[in-house]
Amino acid sequence: MAKKTLAQRVDRLERVVEILAEDQVSLQKLIAELATETRRGFDQVAKQFAETDRRMDERFRQTDERFRQTDERIDKLVVAIGEFIRRQNGHKR
Numbered sequence: 001m002a003k004k005t006l007a008q009r010v011d012r013l014e015r016v017v018e019i020l021a022e023d024q025v026s027l028q029k030l031i032a033e034l035a036t037e038t039r040r041g042f043d044q045v046a047k048q049f050a051e052t053d054r055r056m057d058e059r060f061r062q063t064d065e066r067f068r069q070t071d072e073r074i075d076k077l078v079v080a081i082g083e084f085i086r087r088q089n090g091h092k093r
Contacts, residue, residue, distance in 0.1 A: 004012070
């Protein structure tokens with residue numbers, strides 16, 4: 001194997017350093033892309049959670065309203081039954 005000159009060795013080292021620098025830049029770009037995609041994923045999940053919370057709040061509101069309406073109907077029915085019983089007892093005397 002022939003000995004390489006100092007200039008050849010320096011050229012080879014420069015090429016190795018250049019390749020390492022290019023790889024470093026490529027890795028940094030890849031890391032930046034992964035970070036961006038991860039952020040987008042987190043943003044999407046946060047958006048989905050917000051939508052789920054909104055839907056849950058709406059359903060709770062609707063359920064509360066139905067319960068309120070049911071309570072009102074039960075109250076009216078109890079009053080009507082009480083009035084009916086009162087009338088029945090009033091006519092028997």
